[in-house]
Amino acid sequence: MTESTPAGPVAPSAAAAVRLRPLGVGQVRITGGLAGEWQRRTREVTVPTAVALVESTGTLRNLEIAAGEADGGFQGMHFADSDVAKVLEAVAWRLAAHGPDDDLRRTVDHWTGVLERAQRPDGYLNSWVxxxxxxxxxxxxxxxHELYCYGHLIQAAVALDRATGDGRLLAVARRVADHVVAEFLRAGRPDLDGHPGVETALVELYRHTGERSYLDQAADFVERRGHGHAGRSDRGSVYLVDHEPVRTSTTLNGHAVRALYLEAGVVDVATETGDDELLAASVRRWEDTVAHKTALTGGHGSRHLFEAFGDRDELPPDQSYNETCAAVASIHWSWRLLLATGEAQFADLVERTLYNTVAASTNVDGDRFFYVNALQRRPDATPPPKGGRRRAWFTCACCPPNVARLLGSLGHYTATTSADGVQLHLFVPAEIQANDGVQLRVATEYPDDGRVRVTVDATPTTPWRLELRLPAWSAPGRTALTVAGTPADVRPDERGYLVVHRAWRAGDTVELDLDVAPRLTYPHRRLDALRGTVAVERGPLVYCFEQVDQPAGVTLDDLALTGGDPLTAHQESSLGLPGPVTVVDTGADVLAAPAHDGPVHDGLPYGAAHAAAPAVKARVTARAVPYHLWDNRDGGAMRVWLPRSPRSTR
Amino acid sequence: MTESTPAGPVAPSAAAAVRLRPLGVGQVRITGGLAGEWQRRTREVTVPTAVALVESTGTLRNLEIAAGEADGGFQGMHFADSDVAKVLEAVAWRLAAHGPDDDLRRTVDHWTGVLERAQRPDGYLNSWVxxxxxxxxxxxxxxxHELYCYGHLIQAAVALDRATGDGRLLAVARRVADHVVAEFLRAGRPDLDGHPGVETALVELYRHTGERSYLDQAADFVERRGHGHAGRSDRGSVYLVDHEPVRTSTTLNGHAVRALYLEAGVVDVATETGDDELLAASVRRWEDTVAHKTALTGGHGSRHLFEAFGDRDELPPDQSYNETCAAVASIHWSWRLLLATGEAQFADLVERTLYNTVAASTNVDGDRFFYVNALQRRPDATPPPKGGRRRAWFTCACCPPNVARLLGSLGHYTATTSADGVQLHLFVPAEIQANDGVQLRVATEYPDDGRVRVTVDATPTTPWRLELRLPAWSAPGRTALTVAGTPADVRPDERGYLVVHRAWRAGDTVELDLDVAPRLTYPHRRLDALRGTVAVERGPLVYCFEQVDQPAGVTLDDLALTGGDPLTAHQESSLGLPGPVTVVDTGADVLAAPAHDGPVHDGLPYGAAHAAAPAVKARVTARAVPYHLWDNRDGGAMRVWLPRSPRSTR
Incomplete structure (x- = not known):
């Protein structure tokens, strides 16, 4: 890595036990494609919207009151300070990705000043208290959640210093962190925040400043978990992620966002302290979570009640929570595990979560947001309060700025370097300046198209390894690799990457052709809520069926797939969505109601086999669109998982 | 009906538009069987337990403080007064069913005195306020919820007066009701309680006293719904059942118990005022609820969050709420519709709910209670706070006394009379003294056995109709009817009853032999959460599979039914449950994990057809027990709905 380049969101120290190292600010520039569009709408709409709302909803004013500069009472959630910080972090990465902006510069100056003046002389800072x-x-x-708020403040401060060289907020953050260390580490205050988040922030502040006590404090907070230090809640210690120590816990329960933020901190502490046991425990939980508690879209959290992970294999498509913040936190966790291990499985989940839950969380205009990301919406739904359609904002405004800070720093999650190579994890059009003078250019229409062309624009003369992630959904036999015009073997290494090791010359190209043909995906038989259903995927994209795209007179809930009908992908420009969209069409059965149209037995929807058996009454062409585009036209019914027809071939 | 017999819980006025009339206190004496056992444990354990807990948890003390007889602060839920009243009502029906008891008499006197002294001179009474x-x-x-609390107070007062002739609490209740009428009906206070319940109570008080203003007030409260008079809640007007007027609403949403209590009041008002439109609206919602929002066990409420009904066809077996109080409220509603219409479908749901959700809500010892009645428990479950195993009591102690008041008055729900006959709705061993000198004796081992023998012990000389409900699950062709030794046609009338119209002689018998052979029940294809599953039922009983009953080494979640294996019912005495239990054994497939034991693709539990397809690895005999007996041995896994095997015959 070029030493003079400031770091991105995650910057392991030189001593950290990591296999891969991320690139710094400006080393990856996204130049177009879907990721470019996400960045555009983040820059043009979401960030200005978030800034305006923090100022208009009383969130910033809370801090002005705390600073003695305004009158009135506290407004919003007790931890509303975190929204100010999260928007500042989003602003930082947006400035890093797209250059200076006078309005945003004034926002940073203004807000930083308010935070400076609200901070108590001893470093304490929380407007609600x-x-x-x-x-x-x-x-x-x-x-x-004072510590949780500190976490976001610290992350914003590090981001601003790295992205813009503005160290004013960093000084505030250091005083905050020093205050925490004095109170909790030195003076021995035993408490723990009900909402993790400060752990990973303290590690990053250690990385950024070299101040070891921040790492020690983070490690201390991580180890305190599971011993009842987070206090008592009606919702139980599991809600506070305080029910089991991180070294022995084997599965994630309770509040999904809290549990996932904690895991990011666990991995950070493990890698910075070289604690293999701690890392292994987190990997174990990650594997359990992926195998048993992850929606097809990458979403986490099966329950609206207490925003919780559910039991193993409890993955309802309709009433799942899949909070947007959980998706962001999951990417933070998987990314850190990817850095630690170099294994493609972690990048696979980053991509799945990004292209589906995160991408769907914002509308195509960039100004409306999902808090909850369900995989099904019934007709005439009466959604729980945080469900339903996208909203313009939330009283608990955690999600929109979380997405904005992730998308603003998306380049960070695209590529890494190791001692002898460069790894490409996400396939986005980009210019990459890696270490030792390597310059790459990625051209692709992915995920509309599976072809990814990497051009080596500059290279040292010594050989190095270009490592391209082979997504698990693209079988080697259906994937093509061409190196400098010559077909090459598609044989991933033990970590899941296609490795091209050679002496490169400027102008060399590597072409990867991934299999983005649409495919049917079936649930594991233990997923009760998905039994007897099938979904459509294409490349990294989960597809969904919206009522609005189906033939006139066909009710979405009557559609069933046979498993034998071809899936046809083509571009469609007349959907009422911006730009052409790659849709997937397929023959589908229309099911008749069993026995008669309504209850099948005794007035109830239960009956004997002959009464309950569905029949096929028609054949139609059903249409699926990428899940991330749903709910952009109307509030009608949607399904990711369609029933399998009784004529199903399996 | 014998005019001198005091009425039971529901006693339509002479002018009420009802087809059937319930019998009075003491006219139905339950003499044994499962219902007798429920009454025994209610009498011996649940009622004394509830009395002691109301006194020890501070609930009664709240009223003593309000009366100026004790010091301290309010304890418990704001509407804790309702628990005092509900337990008093349970005591009343228990005294009616089983005769005097000195301890309970002292309890009634003591608690009534506290309520008398807590009541303000103008009639107002609420300890929290x-x-x-x-x-x-x-x-x-x-x-x-002052009005909700009044509702329970009024119901308890009416019950005590009817059951024991003790009118002291009735005087309190009348002062309360007069205060409500003065404030809300006369003075025009526009508000509405967030929790319905007072409506049906006011109608019953009208029926008991003849005071018309109580009926007018109830009708007024019913009509106020849906216009925003219940105030504002973060949980929305639907939570307050205030989102739509009762005349136009077509489906139940929001808080299940509230919605169901309101419906009981709606039917009461409709029948007492002869309002056919109002009745038709309630019937319409009942049919919608049964067809789309009722669990196989009769449970209502698909969501833990806000204890709500879900969308149509949203019926998860694992995360459904199915609150015990909702089951009681549902029986109240269905019973009133049965009285109004005489249609067996309403009695069918009463029976299903009683034998499954209500029966399961209490353990076999009578001292532990479910608040939530799920149809599935996963291994190593992390249940939401009100889920999990039965508990000894609850801070919100609504459910246990609700069940106690229902079971104490169970005789009331057994039989009715009409102008020319007697109707038998529930098949329990009983002695019935109906109108005009008709005396019946019901002998049966139901539901262990399908044979029900009714002996006419006394009869007038004029012919009359004995009407026996034919449950929807017992097909006429598999049902036998014998009248005075002679086989008779099994042909239900248009309301679902088998009618025997004759000139009876003392000693005549009617034998009904219902088909209680175990049967497989399949869900309607639109029930997403149950797709590809099958359940076992037997007579009115839903069965379930508990891990503890399965062969050693067989994991419950690996079991699947073929649909073709015989179901064998037999009595089993070695289950660790009291008495012999009729279990159902059946051959079952044991499924292997698809592909490998764990995730099927990409670490996730989703994959291509070949990877996700389950295979059968063994055959075993699986065992089911009545659902109402579950969770009496351990906290292991349980399923009502088992997956259908890939070898399934349908």
Missing amino acids: QITAPDRRYGALVSS | QITAPDRRYGALVSS
Whole structure:
């Protein structure tokens, strides 16, 4: 890595036990494609929207009151300070990705000033406590979340310093962190925040400043978990992610976002301290989570109630929560595990989560947001309060700025370097300046098209390894690799990458042709909520069936797939969505109601076999669109998982 | 009906538009069987337990504080007064069913005295308001639920007067009702309680006293719904059942117990005022609810979040709520519709709900209770707070006394009379003294056995109709009817009853032999959460598979039914449950994990057809027990719905 380039969101120290190292700010420039469009709408709409809303909804004003510069009472969630910080972090990465902006510069200056003046002389900073109960510092961490708010403040401060060289907020953050260390590490205050998040932030601050006590504090917070230090909640210690120590826990339960943020901190501590046991415990939980508690879209959290992971294999498509923040947190966790291990499985989940849950969380205009990302919407639904259609904003405004800070820094998650190579994890059009003078250019229409062309624009003379992730869904036998015009073997290494090791010359190209033919995907038989269904995927994209795209008179819930009908992908420009969209059409059965149209027995929807058996009454062409585009036209019914027809070939 | 016999819980006035009339206290004496056992444990364990807990948990003390007889602060839920009343009602019906008891008599006297002294001179009575904010009467009905508490107080008072002739509490209740009429009907206070319940109580008080203003007030409350008078809740007007007027609403949404209590009041108002439109609207919602929002066990409420009905066809077996109180409320509603219409479908649902959800809500010892009645428990489950195993009591202690008041008055729900006959709705061993000198004796081992013998012990000389409900699950062709030793046609009338119209002689018998052979039941194809599964039923009983009953080494979640294996019912005494239990054994497939034991693709539990397809690795005999007996041995896994094997015959 070029030493002079400031780091991105995650920058392991030189001593960290990581296999891969991320690139710095500006080393990856996304030049177009779907990722470019996400960045555009983030820059043009989401970030300005978030800035305006933080200022208009009283969120910034809370801090102004705490600073003695405004009157009035506290407004919003107790942890509303975190929204100010998260938007500042989004602004930072947006400035890094797209260059200076006078309005945003003024926002940063203004907000930083408010935070400076709200901060107490000893470093303490929390508007809710300062306004409502200044003598109750850290007295209600179970729900006040001062440390969680600090976490976002620290991440924003590091981001601003790295992205723009503006160290003003960093000074605030260091005083905050020093205060935490003095209180919790040195003076031995035993409490723990009900909402993790500060752990990973403290490690990053250690990485950024070299101050070891921040890492020690993070490690201390990680180890405190599971011993009842987070206080008591009606929702149980599992809600506080305080039910089991991180070294022995084998599965994720409770509040999904909290559990996932904690895991990012666990991996950070493990890699910075070389703690293989701690890392292995996190990997174990990751594998369990992926195998038993992850939606096809990468979503996490099966329950609206307490925003919780559910039991193993409890993955309802309709009432799942799959919070947008959980998707962002999951990417943070998987990315850190990828850096630690170099294994493609982690990048696979990053991509799945990014292209589906994260991408779907914002509308195509960039100004409406999902908090909850369900895989099914019934007709005439009465969604729980955070479900339903996308909204313009939320009282608990965690999700939109979370997506904005991720998409603003998306280049960071695209490629890495190792001692002898460069790894390409995400296939986005980009210009990449890697270490030792390597310059790459990635050209692709992915995921509309599976072809990815990497051109080596500059290279040292010594050989090095270009490593391209082979996604698990693209079988080697259906994938092509061409190196400098010559077909090459498609044989992934033990970590899941296609390795091209050679002495490169400027102008060399590598072409990867991934299999993005649409495919049918079936659920494991233990997923009760998905039994007897099938979904359509294409490359990294999960597809969904919206009522609005089906033939006139055909009810979405009557559609069933046979498993034998061809899937046909083609571009369609008349859907009422911006730009051409690659849709997937397929023959489908239309099921008749069993016995009669309604209850099958005793008035109830249960009956004997002959009464309950569905019959096929018609054949139609059903249409699927990428899941990330759903709910952009109307509030009608949607399904990712369609029933298998009784004529199903399996 | 014998005019001198006091009425049971529901006693339509002489002018009411009802087809059937319930019998009075003491006219139906349950003499044994499963219902007798439920009454025994209610009498011996549940009622004394509930009395003791109301006194020990501070619930009664709240009223003592309000009466100025004790010090301290309010304890428990804001509407805790309702628990006092509900337990008093349970005590009343228990005294009616089983005769005097000195301890309970003292309890009634003591508690009534406290309520008398807590009541304000103008009739107002609510300990939470009187203790915490005496000047905020009816100021927070959205959650204080003063009217809901009144409802239970009125029902308890009517019950005590009817069951024991003790009119002391009735005087309190009348003062309460008069206060409500003065405030809400006469003075025009526009508010509405967030929790319905007072409506049906006011109608019953009208029926008991003849005071017309109580009926007018009930009708007024019913009509106020749907116009925003219940206040504002974060959970929405649907949670308050205030989102749509009762005359136009077509489906039940929101909080299940609230919605169901309201319906009981709607039917009461409709029958007492002869309002056919209002009745038709309730019937329409009942049919919609049964067809789309009712679990196989009769449970209602698909969501833990806000204890809500879900969308149509959203019926998850694992995360459904199916609150015990909703089952009681559902029986109240269906029973009133049965009285109004005489149609067996309503009695069918009463029976299904009683023998499954209500029966399962209490353990076999009578001292532990389900709040939530799920149809599936996964291994190593992390249940939501009100889920999991039965508990000894609840902070919100609504459910156990609700079951106790229902079971104590179970005789009331057994038989009715009409102008020219007697109807038998529930098949329980009983002695029935109906109108005009008709005396019947019912002998049966139902539901272990399908034979029900009714002996006419006394009869007038004029002919009359004995009407026996033919449950929808017992097909006429598999049912036998014998009248005075002679086989008779099994041909139900248009309301679903087998009618025997004759001049009876004392000693005549009618024998009904219902088909209680175990049967497989399949879900309607639109029930996404149950697709590809099958359940076992037997007579009115839903069966379930508990891990503890399966062969050693066989994991419950690996079992699948073919649909072709015989079901064998036999009695088993070695299960670790009291008495012999009729179990159902069946051959079952044991499924192997697809592809390999764990994720099928990409680490995720999703994959291509060949990877996801399950295979059969063994054949075993699986065992099912009645659902109402589950969770009496351990906290292991349970399923009502088992997957269909890939070898399934349908």
